[in-house]
Amino acid sequence: MRKPKLRELAEALRAVFHPRYTSRYPFEPCEPPDGFRGKPEFQSDDCVGCGACAEVCPALAIAVTDDVDAQPPVRRLVQRADKCVFCGQCELNCITTKGIRLTKKYDLATLDRAALTDSIEHELVLCEICGEVIGTRKHLWWVAQRLGAKAYANPTLILTADGGMTLVPHDGGRPGEPALARSDMMRVMCPACRRTTVVRELWGE
Numbered sequence: 182m183r184k185p186k187l188r189e190l191a192e193a194l195r196a197v198f199h200p201r202y203t204s205r206y207p208f209e210p211c212e213p214p215d216g217f218r219g220k221p222e223f224q225s226d227d228c229v230g231c232g233a234c235a236e237v238c239p240a241l242a243i244a245v246t247d248d249v250d251a252q253p254p255v256r257r258l259v260q261r262a263d264k265c266v267f268c269g270q271c272e273l274n275c276i277t278t279k280g281i282r283l284t285k286k287y288d289l290a291t292l293d294r295a296a297l298t299d300s301i302e303h304e305l306v307l308c309e310i311c312g313e314v315i316g317t318r319k320h321l322w323w324v325a326q327r328l329g330a331k332a333y334a335n336p337t338l339i340l341t342a343d344g345g346m347t348l349v350p351h352d353g354g355r356p357g358e359p360a361l362a363r364s365d366m367m368r369v370m371c372p373a374c375r376r377t378t379v380v381r382e383l384w385g386e
């Protein structure tokens with residue numbers, strides 16, 4: 182009976198003279214460990230604006246808005262840390278693997294919810310015939326780069342990729358006009374308009 186009491190006393194004395202186990206936050210900054218899941222932030226060099234992160238976000242904390250009337254048309258992605266549950270699915274499923282990163286930022290308390298947003302914008306590419314959104318220019322470049330020579334099977338990718346290298350002067354065709362002939366195949370078109378153009382070329386009206 183006596184021994185355990187002495188052991189407890191020794192433990193208590195050790196604890197009194199031991200340096201503290203906790204940090205002095207908020208009086209001193211606290212460095213989170215590696216793998217800590219803090220505020221997600223877009224990485225402008227690596228995000229291509231595909232929107233996959235918004236699709237997988239379980240908290241609907243990432244909004245994707247396409248403004249087709251802007252000059253040039255843009256896609257805006259806005260991440261809201263006040264809705265985020267810090268699950269990391271956006272980072273895990275990002276197609277470039279580093280377009281959005283969970284940082285080590287954890288001190289997010291604020292009365293201004295607008296301060297908890299992170300956003301990024303990308304130029305959109307629209308179908309020259311129907312005006313449908315095809316994707317962001319950066320996303321199409323990324324796809325063309327991944328496909329290599331196979332990208333030349335798709336005129337939209339050729340025009341976007343070579344347009345980026347300024348190898349092909351492209352005047353945007355005749356926006357709003359229907360595709361008329363084989364030469365119209367070499368236009369930036371959404372899949373539905375390309376299909377219509379091919380069918381019309383092969384079988385007529």
Ligand code: SF4
Nearest residue numbers: 238265266268269271
């Ligand atoms: S960490 Fe999770 S909840 Fe937060 S933005 Fe990414 S996917 Fe959404």
Ligand code: SF4
Nearest residue numbers: 228229232234275280
């Ligand atoms: S590249 Fe990554 S971060 Fe950017 S929109 Fe796509 S999935 Fe989201």
